[in-house]
Amino acid sequence: MADWHEISGGITAPKGYRAAGIKAGLKPSGLPDLALILSDVDAIAAGVFTTSQVRAACVDYCRQLLQAKPSARAILCNAGQANAATGSQGWLNALESAMLLGQAFGIPSESVLLASTGVIGQQIKMEAMRSGIPQLVAAASDTGSDAAASAIVTTDLVTKSIALETTFSDRPVRIGGICKGSGMIHPNMATLLAFVTCDAVVSPALWQQMLSRAADKSFNQITVDGDTSTNDSLIALANGQSRTPAITEMNAEAEKLEAMLTAVCQHLAKAIARDGEGATCLIEVQVSGATDEKAARQVAKTIVGSALFKSAVFGRDPNWGRIAAAAGRAGVPFEQENLRIMLGDFLLMENGQPLAFDRVAASNYMKQKASSVVPQGKVSVNSSNDLLLVDDGESVPFERSAASRYLKDDTILISVSIGNGSGTGTAWGCDLSYDYVKINAEYTT
Amino acid sequence: MADWHEISGGITAPKGYRAAGIKAGLKPSGLPDLALILSDVDAIAAGVFTTSQVRAACVDYCRQLLQAKPSARAILCNAGQANAATGSQGWLNALESAMLLGQAFGIPSESVLLASTGVIGQQIKMEAMRSGIPQLVAAASDTGSDAAASAIVTTDLVTKSIALETTFSDRPVRIGGICKGSGMIHPNMATLLAFVTCDAVVSPALWQQMLSRAADKSFNQITVDGDTSTNDSLIALANGQSRTPAITEMNAEAEKLEAMLTAVCQHLAKAIARDGEGATCLIEVQVSGATDEKAARQVAKTIVGSALFKSAVFGRDPNWGRIAAAAGRAGVPFEQENLRIMLGDFLLMENGQPLAFDRVAASNYMKQKASSVVPQGKVSVNSSNDLLLVDDGESVPFERSAASRYLKDDTILISVSIGNGSGTGTAWGCDLSYDYVKINAEYTT
Numbered sequence: 001m002a003d004w005h006e007i008s009g010g011i012t013a014p015k016g017y018r019a020a021g022i023k024a025g026l027k028p029s030g031l032p033d034l035a036l037i038l039s040d041v042d043a044i045a046a047g048v049f050t051t052s053q054v055r056a057a058c059v060d061y062c063r064q065l066l067q068a069k070p071s072a073r074a075i076l077c078n079a080g081q082a083n084a085a086t087g088s089q090g091w092l093n094a095l096e097s098a099m100l101l102g103q104a105f106g107i108p109s110e111s112v113l114l115a116s117t118g119v120i121g122q123q124i125k126m127e128a129m130r131s132g133i134p135q136l137v138a139a140a141s142d143t144g145s146d147a148a149a150s151a152i153v154t155t156d157l158v159t160k161s162i163a164l165e166t167t168f169s170d171r172p173v174r175i176g177g178i179c180k181g182s183g184m185i186h187p188n189m190a191t192l193l194a195f196v197t198c199d200a201v202v203s204p205a206l207w208q209q210m211l212s213r214a215a216d217k218s219f220n221q222i223t224v225d226g227d228t229s230t231n232d233s234l235i236a237l238a239n240g241q242s243r244t245p246a247i248t249e250m251n252a253e254a255e256k257l258e259a260m261l262t263a264v265c266q267h268l269a270k271a272i273a274r275d276g277e278g279a280t281c282l283i284e285v286q287v288s289g290a291t292d293e294k295a296a297r298q299v300a301k302t303i304v305g306s307a308l309f310k311s312a313v314f315g316r317d318p319n320w321g322r323i324a325a326a327a328g329r330a331g332v333p334f335e336q337e338n339l340r341i342m343l344g345d346f347l348l349m350e351n352g353q354p355l356a357f358d359r360v361a362a363s364n365y366m367k368q369k370a371s372s373v374v375p376q377g378k379v380s381v382n383s384s385n386d387l388l389l390v391d392d393g394e395s396v397p398f399e400r401s402a403a404s405r406y407l408k409d410d411t412i413l414i415s416v417s418i419g420n421g422s423g424t425g426t427a428w429g430c431d432l433s434y435d436y437v438k439i440n441a442e443y444t445t
Numbered sequence: 446m447a448d449w450h451e452i453s454g455g456i457t458a459p460k461g462y463r464a465a466g467i468k469a470g471l472k473p474s475g476l477p478d479l480a481l482i483l484s485d486v487d488a489i490a491a492g493v494f495t496t497s498q499v500r501a502a503c504v505d506y507c508r509q510l511l512q513a514k515p516s517a518r519a520i521l522c523n524a525g526q527a528n529a530a531t532g533s534q535g536w537l538n539a540l541e542s543a544m545l546l547g548q549a550f551g552i553p554s555e556s557v558l559l560a561s562t563g564v565i566g567q568q569i570k571m572e573a574m575r576s577g578i579p580q581l582v583a584a585a586s587d588t589g590s591d592a593a594a595s596a597i598v599t600t601d602l603v604t605k606s607i608a609l610e611t612t613f614s615d616r617p618v619r620i621g622g623i624c625k626g627s628g629m630i631h632p633n634m635a636t637l638l639a640f641v642t643c644d645a646v647v648s649p650a651l652w653q654q655m656l657s658r659a660a661d662k663s664f665n666q667i668t669v670d671g672d673t674s675t676n677d678s679l680i681a682l683a684n685g686q687s688r689t690p691a692i693t694e695m696n697a698e699a700e701k702l703e704a705m706l707t708a709v710c711q712h713l714a715k716a717i718a719r720d721g722e723g724a725t726c727l728i729e730v731q732v733s734g735a736t737d738e739k740a741a742r743q744v745a746k747t748i749v750g751s752a753l754f755k756s757a758v759f760g761r762d763p764n765w766g767r768i769a770a771a772a773g774r775a776g777v778p779f780e781q782e783n784l785r786i787m788l789g790d791f792l793l794m795e796n797g798q799p800l801a802f803d804r805v806a807a808s809n810y811m812k813q814k815a816s817s818v819v820p821q822g823k824v825s826v827n828s829s830n831d832l833l834l835v836d837d838g839e840s841v842p843f844e845r846s847a848a849s850r851y852l853k854d855d856t857i858l859i860s861v862s863i864g865n866g867s868g869t870g871t872a873w874g875c876d877l878s879y880d881y882v883k884i885n886a887e888y889t890t
Contacts, residue, residue: 053772054773054781055773085766085799121798230770311881320566321564325675327498328499329498336498352532353530353531353532434879436756436882437877437882
């Protein structure tokens with residue numbers, strides 16, 4: 001069905017983009033902490049931001065900017081300090097950062113979008129920012145996607161990146177994306193950032209609509225612990241450099257572009273869920289039979305967010321009762337007589353009543369599906385709050401080669417049907433392990 | 446302000462009630478598992494039940510009965526099997542149980558309310574029920590509250606009971622209550638049951654209104670893990686045996702009765718939160734400055750339900766950032782500049798920005814407040830899923846004398862102000878510990 005294919009290059013795969021990531025000295029650990037995405041020309045810009053009442057300065061800044069003019073040339077992102085709960089000084093620091101980048105790159109500061117991640121309540125280290133920005137612009141290249149992806153992470157185990165390509169009127173059109181995830185190992189870390197680049201020619205209003213709908217089917221359908229961050233930002237640029245026919249209404253090509261955008265967002269969202277704190281597996285919950293898509297998505301997200309269900313998955317317990325209980329409290333009306341639950345190929349419940357199934361075989365299915373993941377209990381944090389993988393009792397800095405292993409198809413699949421409606425929806429999450437508690441309790445003092 | 450006082454006697458403290466709890470053989474462990482509350486005369490009955498779409502047979506049964514006629518003579522409660530996800534056989538078993546009790550006690554079966562707790566998907570052991578009911582009726586006495594409270598628990602660490610007394614027109618009026626809590630140690634255990642008795646003379650409609658409002662300020666304001674059960678039931682009887690003037694409208698005496706009812710419900714609700722799975726302390730979150738009570742309660746419940754915040758409390762980390770982030774995502778609009786957060790007497794945040802506070806002293810405050818609680822890591826489960834306290838490396842059955850220690854005022858208090866409104870609200874919860882995960886993951890297979 002999908003007539004596109006995966007390519008390399010991440011956010012610099014689409015035409016007319018450059019990216020960079022450098023060590024600017026913002027993180028105490030000395031790891032890369034300043035990232036840049038540049039478009040050669042003005043790009044259409046759309047954004048989806050945290051709904052929290054407590055928001056970082058960069059979130060309010062981007063919202064205001066995009067409301068005034070839905071285009072941008074650059075996205076500047078720092079890690080280390082979240083610039084949330086930082087008052088008027090935080091706002092001034094955001095403005096200065098945009099101005100500095102505008103000067104260094106020779107564009108108006110109004111063409112610069114901003115994102116931050118790191119400790120809430122800390123001001124951005126502006127000296128490091130001031131000296132870093134010129135280096136960052138100098139480092140920007142059309143192969144800079146990985147460097148940028150590495151500079152936006154905080155305590156993520158892996159970087160997260162994707163690029164897809166299709167053709168419109170025989171010319172290639174590409175979408176690339178990077179994101180950082182749900183590592184909140186250091187308390188007060190702000191969570192989700194995702195940046196998408198695209199070289200299609202599309203109208204601003206349509207691009208924003210596509211992005212909002214894609215977010216509803218991807219980032220808004222993942223949950224690690226139910227905590228919405230102060231900094232959550234998804235920003236998508238479309239710079240028209242594919243020079244394909246302009247998309248201004250929802251025709252067949254628009255639908256294809258939106259489907260590809262949704263695929264990019266879902267890939268990134270699933271990578272975040274899989275990399276959830278303490279996670280030992282990715283869980284996918286597919287709900288069908290609902291009256292509409294929204295209801296189905298709601299049920300799916302409630303199940304995948306249930307602490308009891310997540311604990312059961314960690315214990316590899318095929319616990320249909322917790323799935324049924326979570327479905328029941330999702331706020332979506334259904335007849336319990338219609339409830340049907342499957343774990344992979346195992347039918348656990350039908351007509352609202354449990355079936356005899358092979359509990360040991362079902363448990364083994366869950367163990368097997370999770371076997372390619374970095375083993376639970378192998379993650380620790382050093383005094384600088386850098387993430388370490390523990391190998392043979394020795395702490396070693398995170399090894400990138402583990403990433404490929406981490407990204408295999410090791411998803412535990414739960415299918416739930418709640419009736420005869422045509423609404424379907426999917427949500428993704430991870431299990432709740434000792435390490436989640438450990439990671440979030442053992443900051444100290 | 447409260448012109449009532451605590452008395453002993455639990456649900457049999459009000460006039461005209463008897464209660465019993467026996468070992469009927471419903472639980473595999475052989476512990477007490479069948480409870481009864483009797484009123485000497487027809488009592489006004491009000492109920493608040495789970496909002497889940499997946500409900501136990503007893504919940505649907507009680508709803509239908511109370512809709513037809515808001516009165517009852519008896520409440521029959523079994524532990525061991527939840528009678529949820531049990532189909533038409535489960536419904537028949539509920540009807541038969543009510544009929545058997547009606548016959549044994551000489552009342553119409555329509556005067557019998559039902560509640561169940563235990564494993565979801567299992568039919569009630571009806572042979573044990575049939576032989577148990579006559580014994581149960583024979584055992585009923587006006588000192589039977591503790592026996593009943595013991596027979597409704599599943600994996601709770603302590604029984605939960607309260608009785609309050611006041612005077613109307615110089616005659617004593619009493620309210621008593623028992624409940625069982627959030628022990629979901631055995632997967633599929635169904636959660637919250639609470640029974641309240643009262644001897645006031647009150648009209649049915651008013652009694653139901655009072656109970657619904659009291660539930661909103663108590664049981665609906667606690668969270669252990671955000672999972673709503675299939676069996677949650679709060680049932681309150683008022684049998685008029687105090688022979689005080691009838692309360693038929695919201696006058697001063699009605700307000701006093703409602704306040705006392707609310708106090709009973711809050712006492713029981715807090716006892717459940719404190720006894721949450723793996724909990725090492727009770728957390729109370731007080732929110733003020735909201736536009737109305739509902740908004741304040743919503744913010745309080747969101748904070749106390751945040752997995753990140755709960756993990757921080759387990760680690761005794763005075764983490765204001767997670768409190769601010771949770772407040773921000775509660776769905777209640779406020780200006781972040783007005784946010785103010787206190788931990789006990791420590792002011793952590795003012796005007797939306799963090800203050801310099803003594804982190805070590807604040808952490809010590811949290812440790813001290815939790816010190817009188819049964820130590821974390823001291824709870825285990827045997828092969829029959831009975832709860833054990835581990836003492837000096839030895840597993841011993843749960844010791845009742847630990848209960849008093851467990852019920853001291855060891856609450857960690859968080860106060861949050863979000864503006865200048867007059868709305869206030871409180872929520873209660875517990876921390877998220879390794880034991881929560883352990884308890885819920887290590888059922889097996």
